[in-house]
Amino acid sequence: MSTPYASAAPYYARHRPPYPAELYALLADRFALDGSQTVLDLGAGPGTISLPLAPLVEQVYAVDPEPAMLAEGCARADEQGLGNISWLRGDAAGIGRLCLPRIDLCVIGDAFHRMDRARLAADLDAVLAPRGAIAVVTSSPAAWPAVVDEVRARFLGPGPGPGTAQGAPARRAEASAADRLQDAEDQLAKSAFSRVGTTTWERSTRCTVDQVIGLQFSRASSSPALLGDRKDAFASELRAALLDHDPGGTYTRTGTVAVTVATRPRR
Numbered sequence: 001m002s003t004p005y006a007s008a009a010p011y012y013a014r015h016r017p018p019y020p021a022e023l024y025a026l027l028a029d030r031f032a033l034d035g036s037q038t039v040l041d042l043g044a045g046p047g048t049i050s051l052p053l054a055p056l057v058e059q060v061y062a063v064d065p066e067p068a069m070l071a072e073g074c075a076r077a078d079e080q081g082l083g084n085i086s087w088l089r090g091d092a093a094g095i096g097r098l099c100l101p102r103i104d105l106c107v108i109g110d111a112f113h114r115m116d117r118a119r120l121a122a123d124l125d126a127v128l129a130p131r132g133a134i135a136v137v138t139s140s141p142a143a144w145p146a147v148v149d150e151v152r153a154r155f156l157g158p159g160p161g162p163g164t165a166q167g168a169p170a171r172r173a174e175a176s177a178a179d180r181l182q183d184a185e186d187q188l189a190k191s192a193f194s195r196v197g198t199t200t201w202e203r204s205t206r207c208t209v210d211q212v213i214g215l216q217f218s219r220a221s222s223s224p225a226l227l228g229d230r231k232d233a234f235a236s237e238l239r240a241a242l243l244d245h246d247p248g249g250t251y252t253r254t255g256t257v258a259v260t261v262a263t264r265p266r267r
Contacts, residue, residue, distance in 0.1 A: 004220035005045075009068035011224075013046035013076060015214035017205045019137060019257055021052075026199060027105070027135060028056050030261065037104040040127070042092050042120075043111025047073035049137065050085050053107065060085045061100060092116065095123045103127050107135045113180045121191030133263045134193050136184045140177030141205070141255035144212065147241040155234045156222060177256075184260045193262035200258040209242050209249050 005012065027033060033056040041050045044062035046069050054060050054077070062085050064070055070087040077085050090098050092108075092115040106124055108115075124134060181198065189196045207215070213235050216222045224231050243249060 004223060004226070005066045006068040006223075007225035008218050008220060008223040009046060009066065009072045011214045011217040012069065013072040015211050015218050016045075016048060017203070018052070019049065019139075020201050020203055022201050023137065023257065023259055024052050024056065026259065027053070027107075031105055031133060033057055038101060040100065040103045040106040042095075042106060042108045043115070044073065044087075045069045045109070045111075047076055047085065049107050049109055051076060051080065051082065054082045054085050057104075058084060061088055061098070061103075062086065063088045063090045063098065065089065065091045092120045092123075095120075095127060100127055102129050102132075104129050104132050105135060106132070107137065109137045110139050110180075112136045112138070112184055117183070117187040118191070121188065121193060125192040128193075130264070133261055134188060136188070136260045136262075138177065138181045138184060138258045138260065139255065140181070140258070141203075142253040144253065145242070145245050145251065147245045148212065148216070148238065151234065151238045151241050152216070152222060154237070155227065155230055181258050181260065188260065188262035191262070193264055195263045195265055196260060198258050198260045200256050202254060203257050204252060204254040206250055206252045209239050209251075212242060212251055213238055 031037065035056065035058055037057040039053060039057050039060045041047075041053070041060055041062045044050050044064045047062055050060045050062040050073065062070070062073055064073075067089060070089060073085070074087045077083075077087075088098060103124075106128060121134070128134070185196050185198060188194070216234075216238065217224055217231075220226075222234075227234050242251070
């Protein structure tokens with residue numbers, strides 16, 4: 001059965017901003033990535049982390065429950081000439097069924113907060129090499145202009161949106177990201193991988209109107225499948241609202257990206 005991300009997958013691959021190059025530089029330096037390591041990317045989506053990491057290691061196992069995400073990632077890997085990524089359908093609860101080799105590094109993006117974190121850490125303890133590690137990446141984007149939420153609410157009803165430019169909703173969105181980061185640190189600190197440290201970078205993203213619209217379609221809560229025959233009307237109304245808000249047609253937001261690295265205690 002497809003997940004809500006099935007129809008969102010092409011937009012996710014095309015419009016979600018990449019993680020900063022500093023993330024991969026940190027992982028390469030911290031774990032001496034020299035083309036000989038094996039990496040597991042859980043909740044890989046269309047390869048947001050797998051694709052930039054693949055040139056640094058020997059093999060990447062990109063695992064996601066949504067076939068459409070895996071298909072997008074596979075196509076992008078082919079375009080980039082990356083033949084060392086295995087695209088596997090699965091989820092964090094089924095690591096043992098994937099018959100993986102010994103893993104040197106497990107990377108997990110923003111899907112971590114939707115996983116059973118305690119069980120996952122225990123399962124990874126059986127999969128990761130003695131000096132293996134878990135790296136959890138948490139994004140905290142700043143808010144879009146309030147008009148994005150307003151259009152979403154007209155088409156989709158009230159509910160969690162991408163946040164607004166000012167005021168309480170923006171603070172709630174920021175707190176939610178901070179809570180996810182704190183949760184990652186707390187959960188990992190209680191696991192076998194209790195040596196935990198976090199590094200944070202600021203990321204500024206410039207988007208055109210088309211990219212802002214594409215980002216909305218990349219979300220399960222406003223995917224093309226959910227909007228149905230209202231998809232074109234949603235895009236048209238959001239475009240008009242954005243251009244009315246700022247006729248320049250370019251929107252910048254600055255947020256943070258954090259990576260929490262967890263390793264076993266030294267003996």
